[in-house]
Amino acid sequence: MQLAKPLRVLEPMQWQSELQAVCGHFRTVTEAASILGHVEVVHKGHADFALVQHNAQQIVRNYRDIAQDGHAYYFLIIHLTGHAELQQGKSRAVLREHGDMTLIDSLQPSTFSYDPRLNTSQLSLHLPRELLHQHNPQVRFDPATLISAQSDYGQLINAQVKMLLNTAENSASQQHLSNSLLELLCAQFAHASNADELAASQKALQHLISILHAHALEDGFNVGRLAELSGLSTRSIQRLLAEAGLQCTEMIQQIRLQRFAKRLELIQRQGDKLHIAALAYEHGFGDVSTLNRLFKKHYGVSPKQYLLQNAS
Known part of the structure; x- marks a missing residue:
């Protein structure tokens, strides 16, 4: 996968459609009549790599956008060119240097801000949430934490990503590198979930969304079953979802x-x-x-x- 591709002049709606097809539901903010951009994806081992290049001002994602996506990911954002500020909750990462990186949780609202005078290029590794949580479901991963390209972990992760991109599809080397990269990311970004500083209502909402993504494919799954698994009443669930503009049955259908x-x-x-x-x-x-x-x-x-x- 080449990390620089010719950019195309795209109408905002066309850009939005191409970004959504690769990365999920995000909304682009721009004052320009068109976007100079390029998006593509390549499948490698456990995850997909997306190359995203553009000159937009912001890319944002709220709970309505989250509800429209059927999969839950962590996005490892690796900076290539331009200038980017990524915010999720109370955390903020500023990416300036080639190889700077951060982790973004697809189940939390996020804001990506850019300098539109510069063409920003980023590599996004889409990691299914269950892969990072399979060994310890109680572990939480810190979103929007900057890992410098010059740090020891930054250099290790960048080297692993480069090798993974250059390995043959479905090879033994690809699986080995993919597993090794997951271990590095877990070591760098994970910590005990009781350190969560989100407000109680936000934590409850994210808990509900996580359960929905984990159990939506079960036969007969509904708000009653969600109440059993979450420990909340159906009334509390409906209130929390409604405050975020969401509806349980609609989310289950979207995920399925x-x-x-x-x-x-x-x-x-x-x-x-x-x-x-x-x-x-x-x-x-x-x-x-x-x-x-x-x-x-x-x-x-x-x-x-x-x-x-x-x-x-």
Whole structure:
């Protein structure tokens, strides 16, 4: 993957669509009539790498945006060119030097601010949340903490990323490097969750969103089951979600549909046989007709048409 690509002049809506397809729901703020940018993704081991280049002023994400994404990630942002300030909660990281980095939690609102006079380039490693939490679910990862490119950990992580980008897909070396990188990130960013300084309501909301992402594919999962798992009443859950402009049933459907779509894309890339009915049940849909109706309402096409569009 080359870390510098020719930039294109894009209408704001076109840029927004391309960014969303690769990174999820973020909103771009710009005073210009167009964006000079480029976005692309490459699959490596446990995660995806996204190269994001642009001259926007801000890219922001709130709880409404979070609710529209079916997957939960940590984004390891590695700075390449330009100037960027990344804020999440009370934490703020300023990235100036090539190789400076920080970790962003996709389940928390965030603001990325840039100097629009400069073309900013960043490499974003999308790490599924469950990978970093699988060994110890009680560990919390510090968002928006600056890791300097010149620090020992910064140099180690940058070296691992460079090697991982240059390894062959699905090779033993790729898996080894991917696991080694995860260990480095856990060692650098993780600490006990009782150090969380978020307000009680924010912690409760993030707890609910984490449970939704972990259990949304279960058969019959609903607000009642969410109440059992969270220890909150259904009334408290509905109030917390409503304050953030969210709705439980809508979030469950969004998560199921987007994970189903990602699974379709993976099956297509790997050339595996497609079994729509089995996939529907795996993703929490009671039957194929319900899946088709909701999928077409969300994406505008049927699952099979979606695959045909994705292949073209």
